[in-house]
Amino acid sequence: MPGFLHLLTAVWAFGAAVSAATVPRPDSIAAAAGASNSTGIELHLIDVAGLEFAGIDHENSDAKHSRAAAPLFRVDSAPDGATHRYYAPSDSANSVYVGSVTCETSWASPTYSEIDYVVWKVSKQRKRTCHQDNPGGSKCTLLQRYHGGELSICGDPTYGLPCATMAWAGAEIKKQCGNDAMQRAGGYFDFGIRHIRTVIH
Numbered sequence: 001m002p003g004f005l006h007l008l009t010a011v012w013a014f015g016a017a018v019s020a021a022t023v024p025r026p027d028s029i030a031a032a033a034g035a036s037n038s039t040g041i042e043l044h045l046i047d048v049a050g051l052e053f054a055g056i057d058h059e060n061s062d063a064k065h066s067r068a069a070a071p072l073f074r075v076d077s078a079p080d081g082a083t084h085r086y087y088a089p090s091d092s093a094n095s096v097y098v099g100s101v102t103c104e105t106s107w108a109s110p111t112y113s114e115i116d117y118v119v120w121k122v123s124k125q126r127k128r129t130c131h132q133d134n135p136g137g138s139k140c141t142l143l144q145r146y147h148g149g150e151l152s153i154c155g156d157p158t159y160g161l162p163c164a165t166m167a168w169a170g171a172e173i174k175k176q177c178g179n180d181a182m183q184r185a186g187g188y189f190d191f192g193i194r195h196i197r198t199v200i201h
Contacts, residue, residue, distance in 0.1 A: 073098065075176075084176045099169075099191040103177035109186030114149025115174045115200055122151055123167035131160030132196065140199065154188070155196035169198035 074087040074095060082103045087095040110118075121144045122130065132141045132153045140154035143166060151170045153160065169189035177200075178185040189198040 077176075086172075097192065099189055101169075101173055101176045101187055101189050103173075103185075103187040105177045105179050105182070105184055105186045107182065107184065109182075109184040110147075110149030110200060112174065112178065112183050112185065114146050115151075115170065115185055117146040118144040118149050118151040118200075119167050119170040119174070121146070122163050122170065125163040128163055129160050130163040130166045132157055139195070150199075150201050152199045152201065153196065154199050156194040159194045159196055161191070161196065161198075166198050170200055173198065173200045 072089065076085045076087070077083070084101040084103075086098040086100065088098050089095055125143075130141075130143055130153050132139065132155050134141045135157040138154065139157065140152045142150055142152050143163075144151045151166070153166060169191075173187045173189055174185045177187040186200055188200070191197065
């Protein structure tokens with residue numbers, strides 16, 4: 001158990017931008033087992049290279065509740081603008097693949113204000129870790145809903161990410177997939193392991 005607590009401490013450790021001194025992992029993402037939920041099912045926390053930050057609301061001036069700034073990335077976008085691949089750190093030849101955003105914006109997508117609200121709510125989750133616990137059908141677990149907007153985690157059951165990472169990925173979907181004329185965005189951030197995705201829909 002102390003080893004698991006040490007892992008959680010490391011995942012949520014404060015850090016400003018990812019520095020070039022970061023040692024790249026052989027794989028960009030690793031899964032660690034250990035925690036269990038109330039049903040006794042073992043849960044798996046996914047540790048994403050380059051995402052060692054505590055949250056996305058780093059403008060809070062209260063030192064007790066302040067959060068570190070999100071790390072910087074190199075983003076390679078497809079010519080059609082529908083796919084965006086993330087690498088960290090942004091200024092290193094040894095950067096590792098973190099994941100990709102795929103855009104699916106339409107008039108059925110949530111509005112900017114709906115996305116802002118669900119991202120904010122997920123960033124404030126008390127439980128800190130957001131797991132996918134739906135074994136059937138869509139294999140998605142709804143994390144937050146506001147009017148016509150939803151933020152979900154999809155992928156293999158029992159796997160999850162820090163809620164701060166889920167919120168950050170939701171904000172990146174809005175940033176990369178937003179259609180200013182429509183004031184809407186939709187799509188998903190695929191972390192490349194266990195089919196885990198942050199979905200704005």
